[in-house]
Amino acid sequence: MTQPKHEENHGGALGSRLNWLRAAVLGANDGIVSTAGLVVGVAGATGSRAALLTAGLAGLLAGSMSMAAGEYVSVSTQRDSELAALAMEKRELREQPEAELRELTEMLQARGMSEEVAREAAEQLTERDALRAHASVELGINPDELTNPWHAAWASFLAFTVGALLPLLAIVLPPAGLRLPVTVFSVLAALVLTGWTSARLGAAAPRKAVLRNVSGGALAMAVTYAAGSLLGAAGV
Numbered sequence: 026m027t028q029p030k031h032e033e034n035h036g037g038a039l040g041s042r043l044n045w046l047r048a049a050v051l052g053a054n055d056g057i058v059s060t061a062g063l064v065v066g067v068a069g070a071t072g073s074r075a076a077l078l079t080a081g082l083a084g085l086l087a088g089s090m091s092m093a094a095g096e097y098v099s100v101s102t103q104r105d106s107e108l109a110a111l112a113m114e115k116r117e118l119r120e121q122p123e124a125e126l127r128e129l130t131e132m133l134q135a136r137g138m139s140e141e142v143a144r145e146a147a148e149q150l151t152e153r154d155a156l157r158a159h160a161s162v163e164l165g166i167n168p169d170e171l172t173n174p175w176h177a178a179w180a181s182f183l184a185f186t187v188g189a190l191l192p193l194l195a196i197v198l199p200p201a202g203l204r205l206p207v208t209v210f211s212v213l214a215a216l217v218l219t220g221w222t223s224a225r226l227g228a229a230a231p232r233k234a235v236l237r238n239v240s241g242g243a244l245a246m247a248v249t250y251a252a253g254s255l256l257g258a259a260g261v
Contacts, residue, residue, distance in 0.1 A: 046226050047223060047226050047227060048177075048180065048181070048184070049180060049184040050184075050219050050222050050223045050226065051184075051219075051223060052092060052180070052181050052184030052185045052188065053184045053185065053187050053188030053219060054188060054216070054219040054220075054223070054238065055088070055092065055185055055188065056085070056088060056089070056184065056185035056186065056187065056188025056189035056190075056191075057188040057189065057191055057192060057212055057215050057216060057219065057242065058212075058216070058241065058242045058245050059084060059088050059189070059245075060081060060084045060085055060088065060188070060189035060191075060192045060193055061191075061192035061208065061212040061242065061245065061246055062245040062246055062248070062249040063080055063081065063084040063249065064077055064080060064081045064084070064192055064193060064196040064208065065192075065196070065205070065208060065209070065246045065249050065250045065253070066249030066250060066252055066253040067080040067081075067253055068196060068204060068205055068208075068250065068253065069249070069250040069251065069252070069253025069254035069255075069256075069257060070253040070254065070256050070257035071257060072201050072204075074197055074201075077196050077197050077204075078193075078197050081189075081192070081193035081196060081197065082193070084189065084193075085185075085186060085189040085190070085193060088185050088189060089181075089182045089185040089186045089189065090182070092181040092182060092184075092185045093178040093179070093181050093182035093185075094178070095181075096174070096177045096178050096180070096181040097174045097175070097177065097178035098174075099177075100172050100173070100174040100177040100178070101174040103172050104171055104172050104173070104174060107164075107166050107171050107172065108171070110160075110164050110166065111156070111160060111164070111166065111168060114156060114159050114160060114163070114164065115156055118155050118156060118159065122151075122155075125151075125155070125159065126147055126148065126151055128159075128163070129147040129150065129151065129158060129159060129162060129163070130143045130144045130147040131143075132162050132163060133146055133147055133162065150162075156168065188215070188219075191211055191212065191215050192208055192211065192212050195207050195208040195211040195212070196208045205250075209243075209246060212242055212246065213239055213242060213243065216235075216238045216239045216241075216242040217235050217238070217239060219238060220234045220235035220236075220237065220238030220239065221234065221235050223238075
C-alpha cells in the first residue's frame with residue numbers, strides 16, 4: 026500500500042515567506058502612519074475636502090513610489106552580491122576542486138558530523154551538484170530562489186498603498202464634523218491589527234508591539250495636527 030506523502034515546510038522557504046509577510050505588514054503600517062500624519066496635519070489647518078484629498082493622494086503616491094524605489098535598490102544590491110558570491114564559488118570549484126571539497130567537509134564537520142561521515146556526505150553532494158552544495162552550506166543561498174528586486178518593489182508599493190488608503194478615505198468620506206474622530210479611530214484600530222500581526226509573525230509578545238505601534242501612530246497624528254492647527258491659526 027502506498028504511503029501518503031507528507032508535505033513539509035522547509036525552514037528556509039518558511040523563513041522567506043515570513044520575511045515577506047513581515048515586510049508587507051510593516052509597509053502597510055508605514056502607509057497608515059505617514060498618510061494619517063499628513064492628512065491629520067492638513068485637517069488641523071483647513072477643513073477643505075479638496076485640500077485633504079490632494080494632500081492624501083500626494084502622500085500616498087510619493088510614499089508608495091519611495092518605498093518601491095528603496096526596496097528595488099536594496100534588493101538589487103543583495104541580488105548582485107548573491108550572484109557575485111555564486112560566480113566566485115563556481116570559479117573556485119573549477120580551479121581548486123580538492124580544496125573546495127575539504128572546505129565543504131570541514132563545514133559539515135562543524136555542524137556535528139564525524140570526519141568520515143562529513144567526507145562521504147561532501148563527496149556525494151559534490152557529485153550531485155557541487156555549486157548548489159557550496160551555495161547552501163557555505164553561503165546560505167539557494168541558486169533557484171535568488172531575491173527578485175521587482176517582486177520586492179511591487180510588494181512594497183502595494184503594501185504601502187493599501188495602508189495609506191485607510192486614512193485617506195477616512196478623512197475625505199465622512200461629514201466635516203466627523204472626519205477627525207473617524208480618522209483617528211480607524212488609524213488606531215488598524216495599528217492595533219498591524220502591531221498584533223507583526224508580533225505574531227515574529228513570535229513576539231503582541232501586547233508590547235501593539236502598544237508601541239499605537240503610541241507611535243497617536244504621537245505622529247498629535248504632532249502633525251498641532252503643527253497644522255498652529256499654521257492654520259497663523260493664516261499660513
